[in-house]
Amino acid sequence: MKLYLAPLEGITGYVYRQAYHACYEDADKYFTPFLAPHTKRSFNARERNDLIPEHNAGMYTVPQVLSKSGEDVAAIAEELKAFGYQEININAGCPSGTVVSKGRGAGLLDDERALLHFMDEMFEKTDAEISIKTRLGMEYPDEFEGILKIYNRFPIKELILHPRVREDYYKNKPDWTMVEYALEYSRNPLVYNGDIFTVEDYERFTERFPTIDAIMLGRGVIRDPALIEKIRSGGIIDRAAELKRLYAFHNKLVTGYQEEMSGEKNVLFKMKELWFYLGTQFTGIEKPLKKIKKANSLIEYQAAVSEIFSTGAGK
């Protein structure tokens, strides 16, 4: 099974990916959070930092592009080639109102004619390898029938399906009936994405879909960075060693963000967001978690984190 790390805007930037690469067995592919091409100028400093080869050494990284213009995608693909990227991923799933209202992300799925035009132009104007990360549609899962017919007209490297509609955001359950449908009718290789948080979730999925050979993991890995290794090893990982490694990974993130960003406040913001996910793998940490949320300095923050790791709390 190939296991990919999903793009998570604000979380899986290069600092996260580098720390992950240093501490854990690699994901088979890493996807950057979306880049939104600008017609007049090239990448901004943050995007450039995410893409440069030095920040992606030893990892197979796929840049993700958020656009509704095939021409813009083709232009950005050329710029990405200069960084050494042959494969790019298209975001056809972002549910955010500001993105969708501009016809991008899941908004691409709102109008089949526009989607077809976008795909036509993109495939005509670039020879880069294109994968698509898609939802089922905007409102109803059966919208996917028409959408898949469009995807089937193009040689997509991988069709990564997050089987929710835009209206779901991240609520409700991924629709596995539509995964069955996609498996039967997609002419392109299918990758699954959605709600695989534990080894048990993974096993339930592979039991039902034994022929799917690639899964993209998002929040599951952010909650438990060892998830990919647990899946590969069948769940056997020593908890004490695991916590030690998680602490080292955590500290690498803090150092990485300190180097990347100016000001403690920004670093604290990033780390607090991460604990929203990491906290779920511990029990009995309400007090230190509260201290993390309230921390005004990195010293206060690190003291609270040390409480969590030193008590060995854990499920």
Ligand SMILES: Cc1cc2nc3c(=O)[nH]c(=O)nc-3n(C[C@H](O)[C@H](O)[C@H](O)COP(=O)(O)O)c2cc1C
């Ligand atoms: C905070 C956050 C940021 C995200 N950013 C992106 C993004 O930049 N591009 C994208 O395609 N999906 C993005 N997603 C969606 C994830 O890649 C993934 O599809 C979703 O979380 C479902 O997978 P999971 O259940 O394994 O987490 C984001 C999700 C979250 C929660």
